[in-house]
């Protein structure tokens with residue numbers, strides 16, 4: 001029997017979840033909930049079989065629903081997520097999982113106590129290109145990692161309750177955690193707010209990992225062009241991911257620089273540049289959110305732990321929280337335990 005799912009939040013992202021849960025074989029979009037009647041009615045017209053709720057508590061009181069997918073603003077994730085778990089529902093929460101590490105840990109504990117599934121929508125972790133990047137790094141194709149540079153830029157959508165870090169950097173942090181398997185030991189963040197005081201639209205974060213590995217990321221809601229790119233520079237090869245290049249989302253460059261430092265005098269050291277081939281792996285054409293919703297349904301059916309579980313959500317939230325702390329201290333380095 002299909003698993004009955006309720007999508008809560010019919011704004012920008014909720015309709016994408018609704019579409020996927022309505023199309024998947026193993027799930028049924030049984031209910032929609034939004035306190036905004038116009039938005040709810042609009043989405044309700046597309047899915048006439050779904051029951052509509054403006055009151056979230058009334059939705060949870062309806063016993064038919066097995067799982068709740070939350071696509072409401074970040075500040076509400078913890079409170080609404082707690083209520084769903086307390087009412088015995090399995091839970092999919094939009095990224096970022098919560099607005100603080102403490103909230104994330106509390107949700108994880110509650111899900112465990114109640115024997116419910118907790119999953120976070122780290123959409124990119126279900127994208128074929130990102131999974132291929134993870135395999136390439138794990139196979140050692142790039143060699144030891146030097147540094148990573150990531151840019152997530154576009155015009156808008158300014159979020160009402162969070163700054164650009166909690167919106168766009170969430171994606172980059174979840175991708176980097178996933179593809180490298182590394183966790184940063186410290187970070188520094190700087191940002192600027194041009195339109196609204198205290199809610200930066202542009203930010204730069206430096207993540208420091210063990211050794212000299214670094215990740216530099218820029219996120220912005222104030223750019224004329226949409227950019228979603230990650231460059232990973234390794235000792236052996238270099239990789240470029242570009243979401244907007246639909247034909248060649250990943251390119252691997254057999255390029256690099258080797259230093260022959262055998263001579264005792266530094267000015268006699270030889271620098272050798274390598275200019276080798278460039279290749280682009282063929283990738284499956286799968287919508288990441290469809291793969292994610294399918295994985296959620298499989299985990300519900302088999303009662304197994306999702307890949308992007310509460311812990312993975314908490315790891316991302318702790319980095320975002322540390323970035324926020326660094327901003328408050330004018331870019332000071334913050335240690336991550």
Ligand SMILES: NC(=O)c1ccc[n+]([C@@H]2O[C@H](COP(=O)([O-])OP(=O)(O)OC[C@H]3O[C@@H](n4cnc5c(N)ncnc54)[C@H](O)[C@@H]3O)[C@@H](O)[C@H]2O)c1
Nearest residue numbers: 009010011012013034035036056071072073074094095123
């Ligand atoms: N995975 C992704 O790529 C991706 C992309 C965009 C947004 N998101 C995430 O999705 C979430 C929502 O973002 P959005 O841009 O869709 O926001 P939005 O403001 O467009 O929509 C949120 C909706 O939630 C409703 N809502 C708020 N509180 C509610 C409550 N208590 N009960 C019922 N409805 C309530 C609002 O009325 C609104 O319609 C955020 O966590 C955001 O980070 C994820």
